[in-house]
Each structure stands twice: as C-alpha cells, then as structure tokens.
Amino acid sequence: MTLTKEELVRYSRQLVVPEVGPEGQLRLKSAKVAVVGAGGLGNMVLACLAGAGVGELGIFDSGPVELSNLHRQFAYGTSDVGKLKTALAAARLREINPGIEVTAREGLLTAANMKGALAGYDQIADCTDNFQTRSAINRACLELGKTYVHAAVYRMEGQLAVFEPGRGPCLGCLSPLEAGDEAQACAEAGVLGPAAAAVGALQALEVIKLILGLETLKGRFAMLDFGSSRFSVAELPRWEDCPVCGKDAAKARPAPALRPAYITPEQLKAKLAEGARLRVLDLRQDWEHDLCHIPGDLRVEPEKLTGAAPGFRRGELLVLYCKGQSKSTSAWRALKAKGFEKVFVLEGGIDAWAEKIDKNMTRY
Ligand SMILES: [Zn+2]
Structure with missing residues (x-):
C-alpha cells in the first residue's frame, strides 16, 4: 500500500508530525x-x-x-x-x-x-x-x-x-x-x-x-x-474479584439487582381514568416538570424519597417517574428498603408517556 499524491497533500500537516510520518499514515489507512x-x-x-x-x-x-x-x-x-x-x-x-x-x-x-x-x-x-x-x-x-x-x-x-x-x-x-x-x-x-x-x-x-x-x-x-x-x-490495576474479568467471574456472577415493579403508561392511564387512589410522583427537576408532566402528579425531590422521611405512608400506592427510568428505579429501591409495598416505576418514564399516551406533549 502506498499514499497517493492527493493523500500526501491532504495529510501533509500530520505527516510532518514525527510520531506519524508516512509509515504511521499507512497504518491509519489500513x-x-x-x-x-x-x-x-x-x-x-x-x-x-x-x-x-x-x-x-x-x-x-x-x-x-x-x-x-x-x-x-x-x-x-x-x-x-x-x-x-x-x-x-x-x-x-x-x-x-x-x-x-x-x-x-x-x-x-x-x-x-x-x-x-x-x-x-x-x-x-x-x-x-x-x-x-x-x-x-x-x-x-x-x-x-x-x-x-x-x-x-x-x-x-x-x-x-x-x-x-x-x-x-x-x-x-x-x-x-x-x-x-x-x-x-x-x-x-x-x-x-x-x-x-x-x-x-x-x-x-x-x-x-x-x-x-x-x-x-x-x-x-x-x-x-x-x-x-x-x-x-x-x-488502574486489574481487580482480581472483578465480576467480569476476575478469577471467579465465570462461576460466580453476582446476583442481579432486584428488578423493580413496573407499570406501563397504558396501565397508568387506565388507573387514572378509573379514579384509583394513587399518587404519581415526578422525580425530575422543576423546569422539566414545567416543560411537561402527567396531569395530577406531584413533583418530589428524589433525595426526599431516599431520605429519612419520604413523606408518604407505607400502604399508599405510589407511581414514580422521571425522564427515562433511572431516577425512578433508584428511588424505588430506596422505598422498597424502607418497607414500602405498593410502589411502581413508570416504564419508560415521561418519554414513553409522551410517545404512547399524550402525543401532543412537549418532548425533550
Ligand atoms: Zn475486570
């Protein structure tokens, strides 16, 4: 393989860099x-x-x-x-x-x-x-x-x-x-x-x-x-107990984290329509809530839910949502650990709600 005249001109500014040169340029080319x-x-x-x-x-x-x-x-x-x-x-x-x-x-x-x-x-x-x-x-x-x-x-x-x-x-x-x-x-x-x-x-x-x-x-x-x-x-040393490349990785994969309980946008819509007693909690920031939200919801700081006093009763039916489902999943785990029984994560978050239920909603 060789470099064409056009290539010599095109790459001239990096060809003159000692670490590259024509040999390096050919390595890049292949x-x-x-x-x-x-x-x-x-x-x-x-x-x-x-x-x-x-x-x-x-x-x-x-x-x-x-x-x-x-x-x-x-x-x-x-x-x-x-x-x-x-x-x-x-x-x-x-x-x-x-x-x-x-x-x-x-x-x-x-x-x-x-x-x-x-x-x-x-x-x-x-x-x-x-x-x-x-x-x-x-x-x-x-x-x-x-x-x-x-x-x-x-x-x-x-x-x-x-x-x-x-x-x-x-x-x-x-x-x-x-x-x-x-x-x-x-x-x-x-x-x-x-x-x-x-x-x-x-x-x-x-x-x-x-x-x-x-x-x-x-x-x-x-x-x-x-x-x-x-x-x-x-x-960054190699970690001998690494779950991927460590010595016991093949035989002992760590137990996967507990999968949250999901509610789909369609299920939530049906529950709201039938007037079910539940709280829909938006874990996003204020400005995100202003941009778009599920009607009747309540915006809550995630730190409040994961903190000492979540502000809700253990028996309450709670639906958590965020943009996707990472904040809601973290909060779900925290509430589960505190003994909350009826907590659900809105599957796909507000993005899925906008896609499936409220097509006129502002997406971001
Ligand atoms: Zn590793």
Whole structure:
C-alpha cells in the first residue's frame, strides 16, 4: 500500500508530525475502527478519525436526531431533526474524507449481538451513554480479546480509559456495577456540549495512538473535572474479584439487582381514568416538570424519597417517574428498603408517556 499524491497533500500537516510520518499514515489507512454511539462523543470521535484518514469506520447507533441533541452533537443541524443519525453521520464523514470507507449500522446493540458487530474491527471506541451498552462492549471485547477506548461524560465531568479486558483492567474493574439502571444515562443527568466534545477529542487521540503504537492510557484512568479544571490520571490495576474479568467471574456472577415493579403508561392511564387512589410522583427537576408532566402528579425531590422521611405512608400506592427510568428505579429501591409495598416505576418514564399516551406533549 502506498499514499497517493492527493493523500500526501491532504495529510501533509500530520505527516510532518514525527510520531506519524508516512509509515504511521499507512497504518491509519489500513485501520478499521468501530465507533459505538453517534452522539456527543461519537460525533467528535468520528470526525477526528475520518479527518485523520482512518481507512474504515463503522458507525453504530439507532434512532433519529432530536432537538435536544443539537447542543452537543455538532455533526447534525436543525433541519436534521427526525432523520436517522447513522445515515447523517455517514454522509458527513464521506464529505470530510471521500477516501475512506464508511459503514453505518442502524439498530440497537445489545449483549446478544455486540460480539458479532465488533468482530471485524481492530479498534473500538465506546461512545455510548448507558451502562448496559457499555457492559456489553466490555464483555464482547473480553471474549474477542480486543482493546477498546472507553469514555464517558457526566454533567461537567469526563472519564477516559483504554481497556484490554483479560490482559489489563476492564470496565468491571473500574466500576463493578452490573445492574445498569443505577448509572444515570446522560439524557437524564445532563451534559455540557464542550465537555462531551473535549472528551471525544481525547478519545479519538487514544484510538489514533493505539493504531500508531504509541503510549496510551492502557492500565490507567483519566478523570477530567471541567468544573474545577482539575485533570488527573491514576493507575488502574486489574481487580482480581472483578465480576467480569476476575478469577471467579465465570462461576460466580453476582446476583442481579432486584428488578423493580413496573407499570406501563397504558396501565397508568387506565388507573387514572378509573379514579384509583394513587399518587404519581415526578422525580425530575422543576423546569422539566414545567416543560411537561402527567396531569395530577406531584413533583418530589428524589433525595426526599431516599431520605429519612419520604413523606408518604407505607400502604399508599405510589407511581414514580422521571425522564427515562433511572431516577425512578433508584428511588424505588430506596422505598422498597424502607418497607414500602405498593410502589411502581413508570416504564419508560415521561418519554414513553409522551410517545404512547399524550402525543401532543412537549418532548425533550
Ligand atoms: Zn475486570
């Protein structure tokens, strides 16, 4: 393989970087990278890798662009709302660099199909926003023996690591949580656009360094606190009791956390229509409640429910909801632990209510 004249010109500014050079550029050209998630992190990672001349990029995501994505997902514009991210991102990357191969796969990746999806790639960037998908990537990489670059953003914080499951530490060594719903998705916890962009750029750098064979964050863990402008890197040892890669992982999987009792939007609608005695509690913030809520509900701080005095009787029928179901699931566990019997989580939260029951409701 050689570089064409057009490529020599296109990449001239990075070819002169001693760590790259023509040999490094050829390594980039023959690399295949899967980017899981085409949101805030993924947008930046994909653009950086396409620009740098990574020969083959796989985009994995599902669903359309939403208005509330645009503050951090700069590959999309206002006229893109409602269109599929995968198709838009692929078109954008082909425009950035027509010399690379881009494939887009629309659809959810789960523990069942992750391994098959990632098998054909050399490098993997985890740009997802929820713990279930992250766990599935981690396990798939353990089974495939692949290294991957993990990144996450939360409000004004970011974290970054290069995991080599089975050889070095894995996501389970860092965060042993296996039940995903405790870890709030960024849709619910919030995130600043530049924080996602900054972490995404660092993630792309780690991928490029892996391809070039340079020193990376392997075995270490970067914490980026943009609020206080404090950035630190710590050693991350492999944990021998890790539930994923530890010595007893295969025989003793931890018991999954208690699954909450759900009520579907349709069931809740029927209960409200028949005038059932129940309390619908909104655990979101004030402004979210102002934007949209279920009629007759009551907004409650989650800390109140998890604290010493929840303010409700144990026998009361309570339905908890938030945007998705992470806050409501955490509160459900806290109330269960306090002996509350009749507590339910609204399945899918206000998002599902808006989709199934009140189609005129403002979505965000
Ligand atoms: Zn581990």
